[in-house]
Amino acid sequence: MTSLPDAGVRPACPADAQAIAAIYAWHVANGTATFDTVAPDEATWAAKIADFATRGFPFLVAEREGDVVAYAYAARFRDRAAYAHTCEDSIYVTRDARGGGIGTALLLALIAAARASGFQQMIAVIGGGEPASVALHGKCGFAHAGRMRNVGFKFGRLLDTVYMQRDLREEDPSP
Template sequence: MALTIRPAQPGDSAAIAAIYAVHVLTGTATFDTVPRTPAEITTRIAECRSRGWPFLVAEDAGQPVGYAYATQLRDRPAYAATCEDSIYVAADRTGQGIGSRLLAALCGAAEEAGFRQMIAVIGGGEPASVALHGRLGFRHVGRLHAVGHKFGRWLDTVYMQRALGEGNPLPPGPA
């Protein structure tokens, strides 16, 4: 596998939408119930770019096999240095180290963008996502019980957190 991690381009939107659709329709890591369209993904890529936030694609043999992006945790000025990550790997490519490489690259890019803390909001408390984040230095900071309802059952949300770089001893702003 010759995995490349690079910034997402609008031309990646259809592949990203296809990866995400499988997670929406079959999993609980996202509480979305309707897959996003390629146009919606294009808009998200553009928003991230315009705000200086990272949106990355993992590519193997010219094909996207995963993606990750970071957005400000909340839309209030005091949260400007705290981001939330989103990461998804193609269902047929999980367990191959793609997620670890992608999340490591995202953490570095988010730090360069000026973020000092990264929060993972893990729908359904998905064990694979919790394990991935744990391997990358995230620690468990909370659980909201029965806050999502999907596939006929109530689901928890797990919160994990990681300092980026030196974290809060540094002021907000690009590294």
């Protein structure tokens, strides 16, 4: 477990599914970082956590005082064999825990876990080009890799997707 002043990072377990579902549901209803318009239920998240464990993909949570306040995971970027060493990350933090360093600690822990899982490249696909997510990924060593304009439609407007990339074979940056 990675320690923070008031939080810790650990592997997710199926018992975390309810908290993860609630975190993601808030982002679906209120943000553009995801283009989902209907949030998956708790059972879907529990199955995903179990599937990731079986496949050896990292799925982490950050806790503060026993409550899950953020989660992150990495899975293969695409299913084709040529992409076997490239993963895509997802990270979501509760609105109350943003800005306190939890996202940075969690993403750095995910980078290390993805590297240990055999991934060599990590891709961030940032819906809406969310400035906080772009800044977080930049702080953790990701470089801008591209922008797809007007590919999503949510909350009555067209949205871009920003791609960022991190070579997992390189040393970790010091945020």
